[in-house]
Amino acid sequence: MSTPLTRALPVRIGVLGTAGIARRRMLPAFAACDVTEVAAVASRSAAKAAEQTARFGGVPVQGYAALLERDDVTAVYVPLPVALHAVWVERALLAGKHVLAEKPLTGDPARTRGLLALARARGLVLWENVMFVHHSQHAVVRRLVADGAVGAPRSLNAAFTIPALPPDDIRFDAGLGGGALLDVGLYPVRAALHLLGPGLEVAGAHLHRPAGLATETTGAVLLRGPGGVTAQLTFGIGCGYRSRYEISGAEGHLAVDRAFTPPADHRPVLRLERRGREELITLEAEDQVANAVRAFADAVRDPAGPDIDHRQTLRQALLLDAIRRTAPPVPGLEPLSRPHTDHGVAVRKGQAVGGDQ
Structure with missing residues (x-):
């Protein structure tokens, strides 16, 4: 103890x-x-x-x-x-x-x-x-959405992609739990849980493994939630860097760039579009690692x-597993096994x- x-x-x-x-x-x-x-x-x-x-x-x-x-x-x-x-x-x-x-x-x-x-x-x-959930920009987003800034939420689009890695990087080793889903796909999945709440289910998924590699490098997921809300998630290794999400509602849109790995000196700028107008909301810089x-x-x-509260960790684990099981089998891609x-x-x-x- x-x-x-x-x-x-x-x-x-x-x-x-x-x-x-x-x-x-x-x-x-x-x-x-x-x-x-x-x-x-x-x-x-x-x-x-x-x-x-x-x-x-x-x-x-x-x-x-x-x-x-x-x-x-x-x-x-x-x-x-x-x-x-x-x-x-x-x-x-x-x-x-x-x-x-x-x-x-x-x-x-x-x-x-x-x-x-x-x-x-x-x-x-x-x-x-x-x-990233310890950066206050996401608390501001949740507060704005709860206050009706975009109206009733209809969908979330989230993407996290990173440039190519060396071929011997452990993230290409299936036996060590490698692959884009667990490495970078986790971020948009967790964002969907963080911003849309519980009750999300996998409606569709696709994972791509290039020839010669043992793990997937890119993927796309469609989630559905209560009340018809959806989340479209994309992720990948070997792509141009992208780290953003956008919540669309009945009355507008709210977008966040550098959403998942902002530098400590980065001042987030939230883009709120509603009723034909765009408003930029600039926040203070903070260090999410220190937080x-x-x-x-x-x-x-x-x-x-x-x-x-361990529920988010478990919900995330269940969603990641459901994505893996829902995606059509990738030829030659073995499931994560205990080494x-x-x-x-x-x-x-x-x-x-x-x-x-």
Whole structure:
């Protein structure tokens, strides 16, 4: 079980692996936040762990299991490949650690449900690191829609596409949970849940895998919801960068650019069209990575706070799974499978891989 913290103490974070998102985004955010500190960084390579702790503080640890044994680690951040999330999130929870795990929490709704239940049973915080929902521009959008700015919502169009990745990127490895759906498709799916609410169902889906690759690189989804509302979602790897959504209603439209990965210095501009007029609503810049870190730390530091709502994480998992099952089979594309493991570290083509990308 977890040990309660007082709000006067920082949350001491242990990082499982030195993946790119940990190096570029999360370790700097943990080190900069006044309510967190880096306690330890684990890697299969002692040199890689030492390189990161020299920059951000904490103790270098060789091996993920050794980090979970440390009493000075309050919470664990898991930036490993998707197929390794379930085993290491479970081990962290069983070790009494709060967990912030990269998205998606797992590639299997049943495993996601089980981990959320385990965290509740042990009184631990388990958060999926969907950072964009912590940017206040989306709260402004929801407030405008609730106040009738576009009239009754009719549809959402959302897109997240990114440029090409190196051919050896783990996001092209099906055995590690790769593929565009779980990597970039998650963003518009979560946006639909965040903006349209529960009750969404998959009406249609398509996934495309180019010849020579083991995973899909692009996809499109049609969702339907209560009252006839629909969501058209597109996503892809190897495309021009696009990160936006638009809500259309009975009386107008509201569009957001740089919706999912805005830089910390970006001032969002919401475009509201109604009754033949366009209004630009400019908001203050903010750092959604820092917001996400603080929100997680506050949840850990306040055991008397409100119960954490895991429903969005589970709804997202169920929708992603339904999209995969609804899309026509892609020839040669195998479903996500649990990798063979050697002491908890996946083995691929004879070599151990554990998220140190």
